[in-house]
Amino acid sequence: MSGTVPLLELIEVSKAFGAFQALREVSLAIEAGRTLALVGDNGAGKSTLIKILCGVHQPDSGSILFEGRQIAMRSPREARHLGIATVYQDLALIDTLSIARNFFLGAELKRRVAGLRLLDMRTMRARTEDYLATVGISRLRSPDEIVAMLSGGERQAIAIARAMYFGARLLILDEPTSALSVRETRSVLDFVRHANAQGIAAILISHNINQVMPIADRIVALHQGQVAAVFNRDEADAATVEQVIMNGRDGLPGNRASPVPAQPSDRGHRTRPQPGAEEEP
Numbered sequence: 594m595s596g597t598v599p600l601l602e603l604i605e606v607s608k609a610f611g612a613f614q615a616l617r618e619v620s621l622a623i624e625a626g627r628t629l630a631l632v633g634d635n636g637a638g639k640s641t642l643i644k645i646l647c648g649v650h651q652p653d654s655g656s657i658l659f660e661g662r663q664i665a666m667r668s669p670r671e672a673r674h675l676g677i678a679t680v681y682q683d684l685a686l687i688d689t690l691s692i693a694r695n696f697f698l699g700a701e702l703k704r705r706v707a708g709l710r711l712l713d714m715r716t717m718r719a720r721t722e723d724y725l726a727t728v729g730i731s732r733l734r735s736p737d738e739i740v741a742m743l744s745g746g747e748r749q750a751i752a753i754a755r756a757m758y759f760g761a762r763l764l765i766l767d768e769p770t771s772a773l774s775v776r777e778t779r780s781v782l783d784f785v786r787h788a789n790a791q792g793i794a795a796i797l798i799s800h801n802i803n804q805v806m807p808i809a810d811r812i813v814a815l816h817q818g819q820v821a822a823v824f825n826r827d828e829a830d831a832a833t834v835e836q837v838i839m840n841g842r843d844g845l846p847g848n849r850a851s852p853v854p855a856q857p858s859d860r861g862h863r864t865r866p867q868p869g870a871e872e873e874p
């Protein structure tokens with residue numbers, strides 16, 4: 594056992610939509626300052642799992658622990674309150690607004706002038722500029738720049754920076770790099786590492802194993818709503834992960850239908866399905 598209490602832990606979480614079982618006893622854990630990659634084919638249950646973590650869906654059964662305490666995440670507001678921030682590829686920022694306006698969207702700073710409450714643009718600008726500089730987004734010329742002018746990678750970085758500024762402790766990034774160039778992808782992933790270095794955990798959902806493998810501390814492969822395998826950094830090779838994504842546990846080399854450990858606390862950091870499962874037959 595690692596001895597550290599995970600920031601977030603799911604224990605045997607299940608979710609059905611009508612007769613369709615979208616998630617089946619999913620257990621996983623993520624520690625502060627770590628990145629977990631959640632991979633799986635279309636329909637594997639990734640978005641459903643994320644929606645449970647950000648309070649959009651309620652699980653039918655199972656538990657969610659935050660810093661070791663069982664919690665009920667009944668709404669997105671409750672999730673945000675805990676510091677769980679979800680950044681979606683497309684919905685992250687509003688194109689027609691400036692960087693500073695986007696940064697404070699929904700949390701605008703106001704000042705009172707002659708009895709009127711006006712936007713305090715000066716402070717919002719200054720804080721945006723300062724914060725983006727501290728997180729290393731230095732290429733921006735001005736917080737007044739309209740977001741439509743930015744590259745996809747810069748937008749992602751700003752959306753992540755905003756979540757960090759407002760106290761995110763767990764960033765959930767749904768396909769953060771799907772529309773990005775190789776260079777932009779690298780800068781977003783560097784940015785996630787930067788967040789990790791500040792103790793912020795991240796869950797990356799991706800279809801592209803090769804992109805997430807270099808940055809993920811742990812890879813959780815979902816298959817038909819179940820955790821088919823959990824790989825730690827350096828244990829995984831892309832070909833095996835891909836096999837598991839396509840075929841579930843049958844895709845594991847030397848698979849003997851060994852059960853995936855149900856309790857994250859049993860796994861600690863040794864998260865391969867079972868001793869021996871990774872050996873070649």
Ligand SMILES: Nc1ncnc2c1ncn2[C@@H]1O[C@H](COP(=O)(O)OP(=O)(O)OP(=O)(O)O)[C@@H](O)[C@H]1O
Nearest residue numbers: 610611613615633634635636637638639640641642
């Ligand atoms: N609100 C819903 N009502 C009914 N079925 C749903 C609902 N949300 C998801 N599903 C079903 O649950 C399954 C898992 O969907 P989910 O969106 O979690 O998959 P995913 O892994 O995110 O896939 P993708 O890679 O395509 O985004 C799918 O078969 C989907 O049709």
Ligand SMILES: [Mg+2]
Nearest residue numbers: 636639640641
């Ligand atoms: Mg999805």
